[in-house]
Amino acid sequence: MQAQETGYRRFKIESRPAPHVYPIPNRFDVRARKIRLAAMLVHEAFEYRFEKEVVLSRPCIYGVFSGHFGGFKPLKHKCVGCMRCVQEYPHIMTVKPSEAYKKLGDSFWTPEMVYTVWNEASTGKIPVKGMGYKGAFGGEGFDGIWTDMSEIVRPTRDGVYGREYISTSVDVGRKPTSIDLDNVIETPRTIEIPLPIIFDELPNGTDNDDVQTAVALAAGKVGTLDVARETRLGRPGPENLLPLIDEEGIEDYEEKQPSILEFDAEKPSVLRKLLTRFDRSIIIGRLPLREDSGQVASELARQGVHGLHLYADYHGRDYSRDPRHISTALRDVHQQLVRDGLRDQVTIIASGGITLAEHVPKAIICGADLVGIDTTILVALQAEFLGETRNRANCGLRPRRINPEWGAQRLVNLMGVWHDQLIEILGAMGMRDVRRLRGDIGRSMMDSELREQSFKGIAWAT
């Protein structure tokens, strides 16, 4: 972890290609009407006087028709949906999203999200496209938040292309609110991790040895933490482990005295014990987000907890009677802690529904210091979707057999590309430190608010 190192080290995550090991569905289904195709070839043969090169020159620049049987057996995996074949031969060609692609994911994970994570994990490259945005306008939850940018008055960007450094490091733990130099009784309990993302506990039944090893290796390489309830013997990277300890487990860990640990804060009585038995550890309370989480968080902060891990379900809904998106629930807790003057005494880790790179800065804007990812880990490792992924207890993702080294590289790539995208967002805002973004709602724009301001005075259609 960076905290143990001395001297300046410019943080960089080394990506390396880690191609899919399980076949992924073709994105597009390309079909030719065979009789018409044959007729067209005959027609063109005469038209171009059997000049083979011209007759067989195909409309696809991506090689979909470059197999032995040309358009009769298109190489569908190469199709990028450019539609030129349909433009040239509308009577012969059809291209549409494949059924297998459309079925990817569940009610929350759209096929596009799955594809994005797969590609990021396999290439470590930022998704780039031309010709503007292609999706829905704004929306709910994170989709309804835009981040700010700065036209002129800002530090020189750079990060990705290498000029001024943008820091993505965050501190986990409690910082003293003042310094009394004559009476230093304890060193601050914080550790610094180089990017505001940790690997959260995996859903029940999915943390087999290989997956757990891949996660632990990746955490070590990136320098982040991974939360695990049970840890197997011989697990790599114990220094990156964030153990989730229950009352019964206290004894097991007492000897090890981990630098950081999590506990189930729904059982607050454990906190007192932990504070006395682990007096040098950073103690994080794990708490489901509900309507009363703000008060509970304040109470725990007063009792001395060093951090809170606030979680929503895997679809980003909190556990209120009337479930809210994690972005709303987080803002409530953050603001309550600010009101109570306690915000800087605790670190907030947020998890649940953090599945795309853009969710990281948005969760931080809503008040988190850092985030945890969960189902995204399994998707990056090409786990199979078997059903809904909403709950930890019953998550429809089944991990496949993987080589842990490959898995680790996939996760390193994912973190690398999320780090690069975080820098894009921070750079656009003219921020050089992600810590400055925390709770800075002023540097965001909400769809719901802007709509009411800008469309004020426009009558509803009857």
Added chain:
Amino acid sequence: MGNLELIVEKHTERIHRGLEVLPTLKHGLPEGLGNKRWTGDLILATYEQALTGDIPQNGLEYKTGNSGGGFDVLGWKTHDGVAKVDQDQIDLSIPLNKRGEGEKIEIPVPIYGGGMSFGSISLNFMIARARAARRLGTYTSTGEGGYPDQIVPYRNHVITQVATGMFGVREETIQYAPIVEFKYAQGAKPGLGGHLLADKVTSEVAKMRESSMFTSLYSPFPFHSVYSVEDHKKHVDWIKTVNPRALVSVKVSTPTDVDMVAIGSYYAGANVIHIDGGYGGTGAAPEIAKKNIAMPVEYAIPKVHDYLVSEGVRDEITLMASGGIRTADDVAKAIALGADGCVVATAEAVAVGCTHCGNCERGRGCQVGITTTDPELSQFIDPEWGEKRIVNLFNAWSKRLRIILASFGLESIRDLRGRKDLLVRFK
């Protein structure tokens, strides 16, 4: 004719014919075509308008997309009993200089072409756009990639863009220009610099940009010489010194304080403030930037318009909007929200065959010759053919604009500005 020429001719002919056949729906609406913003219908309706110069008559949806927000949830009030207006007499022109001094430039349609740079698009498409601008009496912008010799003949209709990379910005290219556009930021990648991938930097592009071949080019962000309105004023003064006749447009993105940026630009002497919303853009950009950074232009327009009104300067500056303007209805809605006119780029690409597939930066670039520097693919767009299609598209748009204005008894597009009361919202 060699085989290569024959191959180009074969595919050119087939692509062009496809653009004519597809909108007839003889083969149905291609399922894989389009997305929420540019639906298959909108793309085909644009092909149709580019072919006929008229509003599509076969039921294709040509007014809105399916994005679930912004322009797509705005419609027009139905008005009974308005004064009858002769559509042919309706004035669609807007002024680009509302200040007391300087050249009085008006454009006959409330639209001009947005910056798409040499290198990111093919030279043929660039020439097609310039020719279309000349024919329509409006403008197109060079983008930041320099000023190829081949567009010099159209210079009276070409805006020279000065962007952070300063690629190809020379004394003569500023002197050519009736309008100089400072690109502070762009909607596709607000707060980020331009980025031309190595593959596209051919010898011609490298020469134009005074760089090395096949090396990725990044424009810095922001202008390192501008950190305040005063610095910006110095920029404007520099342009005015080199070319006293030029109008100045300031292209910015849409941050939270876009209204402040607009007023700052006004005080620095800009004639046009051009706001480019986050959802638009043509250049290669990180997906995260397009979707998440800066507000959509639909929200930015009223914010800027209202602020300029409250500051008492609204009638001294032209407000142009871009970033997701796909149809004539989008233009009219943008104006009703408070813009004077719109800047359009993607729609021009669609007019010449773009499918909005987003593959512009893959391999050889655009498969139909738009965003590519590949010598073979670029030939699919013949400048004259492209010119005709772009002109047709804007003629069709003009017809639709006249219909909208006539339905409210308005005789000039200028009277639509800020008339939010003529819009309705859908849930």
